[in-house]
Amino acid sequence: MSEQTDSSREGRTPLPVISATTTTREEAPARPPSIAARIRAMGEARIGAILLLIATIIAIVWANASSGSYSEFWETHLSIGLGDIQLDFTLHALVNDALMAIFFFTVGLEVRREFAIGELTSWSRALIPVAAALAGLVVPAALFLLIAQGSGYEHAWGVVISTDTAFLVGALALIGPRASGRLRIFLLALAVVDDIGALSIIALFYTADFTPLPLLVAAVGLAGIYFARYLRRGRGPVYGTLAIIVWLAFLASGVHPTLAGVAIALLVPVYRPNRRDVEQALELTRTFRQSPNSEYARLAVNSLRESISINERLQNAYAPYVAYVILPLFALANAGVQLSPEILASALRSPITWAIVVGLVAGKFLGVFGSTWLMRVFRIGEFGPGLTLDRIAGGAALCGIGFTISLFIVDLAIEDEMAQNEARVGVLAASVIAFAFGAILFRISDARRPDDDGGRTLARPIDPLRDHVFGDADAPLTIVEYGDYQCPFCLKASGSIEEVRRELGDRLLYVWRHAPLERVHPNALAGAEAAEAAGMQGKFAEYARSLFTDQEHQLPSDIIRRARDLGLDVDRFEEDLRSPIVTNRVRDDMLDAEAMDVTSVPTFFVNGVRHTGPFDAQTLIRALEESAPAGVDGGEERR
Structure with a gap:
């Protein structure tokens, strides 16, 4: 059987084959290349x-x-x-x-x-x-x-x-x-x-043979190319015509x-x-689905392209x-x-x-x-x-x-x-x-990589200044989870994690990292970036909890509604959503997952070692106790 079947049997959502085409649907918000x-x-x-x-x-x-x-x-x-x-x-x-x-x-x-x-x-x-x-x-x-x-x-x-x-x-x-x-x-x-x-x-x-005068023509053409962005229609022919003029001017100048x-x-x-452009494109797409005709089709296509x-x-x-x-x-x-x-x-x-x-x-x-x-x-x-x-x-x-x-x-x-x-x-x-x-x-x-264990151990150490950590940074026991806010198994695992945290108290440090399954959950990456943007206003945990609470509604309008409901500065939130800082933080977690061959979510690293098998609370507690570092016994520190 395939690895995906095995992962599903354990109650996990498999990661898509990394070279496969990422599927999209009309509800998926547009975003930078994944x-x-x-x-x-x-x-x-x-x-x-x-x-x-x-x-x-x-x-x-x-x-x-x-x-x-x-x-x-x-x-x-x-x-x-x-x-x-x-x-x-x-x-x-x-x-x-x-x-x-x-x-x-x-x-x-x-x-x-x-x-x-x-x-x-x-x-x-x-x-x-x-x-x-x-x-x-x-x-x-x-x-x-x-x-x-x-x-x-x-x-x-x-x-x-x-x-x-x-x-x-x-x-x-x-x-x-x-x-x-x-x-x-x-x-x-x-x-x-x-x-x-x-x-x-x-x-x-x-x-060689530099002639400056044609470059003045090129400069005018380049200025025209810059301002062509403000044209509402017909930008393609304008760009093409001006590009030819600029090219000929460079040729004549000797450059x-x-x-x-x-x-x-x-x-x-x-x-x-832009969120508003995406929402407009989605609305026009829904209109075309309800009343298919050539005019709505043209408007929907143009709107999607312009986003x-x-x-x-x-x-x-x-x-x-x-x-x-x-x-x-x-x-x-x-x-x-x-x-x-x-x-x-x-x-x-x-x-x-x-x-x-x-x-x-x-x-x-x-x-x-x-x-x-x-x-x-x-x-x-x-x-x-x-x-x-x-x-x-x-x-x-x-x-x-x-x-x-x-x-x-x-x-x-x-x-x-x-x-x-x-x-x-x-x-x-x-x-x-x-x-x-x-x-x-x-x-x-x-x-020369005997230490390359195929992702059995955690590749990037926990960094309280970088990671989303819950608990005492000096806690002797750790769980790092790679997950996806639209994954139903991750939702189930969130309940297990809450129970483990209640049981172990300040002896446990829990860390969440992103591994959105874009092929299976088209809105998962947008959700991860939204949680990071909320985190820049100190509301990462609250926003993440709201995503788990309603996994079916994670469209652009839902993402903004959640920010408003949580009392975030929505203008700053939208600006942070477009920030490379947010994008890079999610991407870094995804690259970590790729480097460790994480092929399904949720994937847990218990005390730095990949956990296999069920992830109910008692199983996770037992795994924590069995792999506890020296000086820690049964979840209790030796004195």
Whole structure:
């Protein structure tokens, strides 16, 4: 039988399979991407990385089987124009200048989101990946300059600064450790800062023939994009038209036109769903269900769409095209390096090849891992459970995969065809070595984890300043529960916990942590975040109790009604609901649950050890007594 069946037999609600699609229904309030959605995205990134790899292999085979046809194809000219206005591109330039602008647009959207509502909203939380990313920019560049000194290509140091996010996430999904949620979030935050650095360097150091006047036109277009958010209708065509104008202005100015994509993305609105917008969407959906017609359908669809920020809608719309079309096309157009014995021999002797290999493989590893090691030694920043140095080492090794932007800068920084071939050999070799290096480090890490007991013991120690604790912080007996406010078994367990607390009194410390089952209970995550928002006004326990009291009514209007009934400042409550502090606290508990392989709720950790079996009061008391720490006997302290 499946694990879910076993869990249900014990009277627990099983957690959904983590890679499954999170189901939703019309009553579910809109919210930021969930943990399950992020991990599902890892599977999509893995497919994208595989397509990128296939395109790279095809390009290499094509270039070596028929180098003439490969270069001739990508040098084919394409003219676009109207009257006397003509744009002439090669297919290679069309991919690198136009299609890659869409790629950098999606990168800009991610940067904007992370700084507005994501990992980089809190400086203390972002400190570790930001410092690691900056070190990962500086150290590779320094090593490149050291090795390439005197070669005449020192200016190509930008080739080694950037990590390929698509390959990084795909490689982590293929060879990374189990329960790598925290590592993946760390690497994604690092990659965002890395991308900002790479884009800035392209703008500052790899822009030629600069003409400032067209940038004034671009500035006007960007201003129009910013104010287009206030249009009630027709924003799509306005955004599209202005984006083309801005891109053409960047092209005319000499600044690489791909940076237009970033500039546009940074002006696209991003926000958390507003409760009133969600409620309006739900009301229109109910109206359509009661009286189905095309007008109500259109209004309901528009309302649902408008409740999600433009940033998130554009990311979801463009992500498949970028991963499955644009990046593979880029690889096909740029990875076609000839690997003849003469070229390989030349690359082996070339300082630029070795500068790239050492810069990406050793430089990225030393920069990322070295900086995090120093922060761990000096206790700077917060390392969550599962984000250990051995796992960071594997992730740091994978940061040496610099494929996309590295090849992109090769084309910008190096004009000589032979030197370009040597540089591309270096990029490809470094990416393969970094992948293998990361795989080896992850295997060593897994082999050296005798303490990894599959989640049998509590991963994150109880912290009275962080956790929701009930009882004396110095109590000798502890119960930590991972639960869900819509779970009927958690409701039943709450009665057992009350009885245990009455029986043991101040000898027991009870802790609640969140593990909402989004697939089974679509409103559970919203309930967890609402309890956290109430906790910011000192009413966590009261709000949690109200959620258990009425598990069937946890819609956005119910969430606000409960806050009002409990005497909370509703305006502050609504603001806190959109706060990244609230989101991150719930997400941290969910990542802890993932790291410990918590697959059903309620899950209890009794005196730090996972409890299996029934969770009635007498069973829990007996488990507490049997696992009591030294010096405690039968729930009574020895004197």
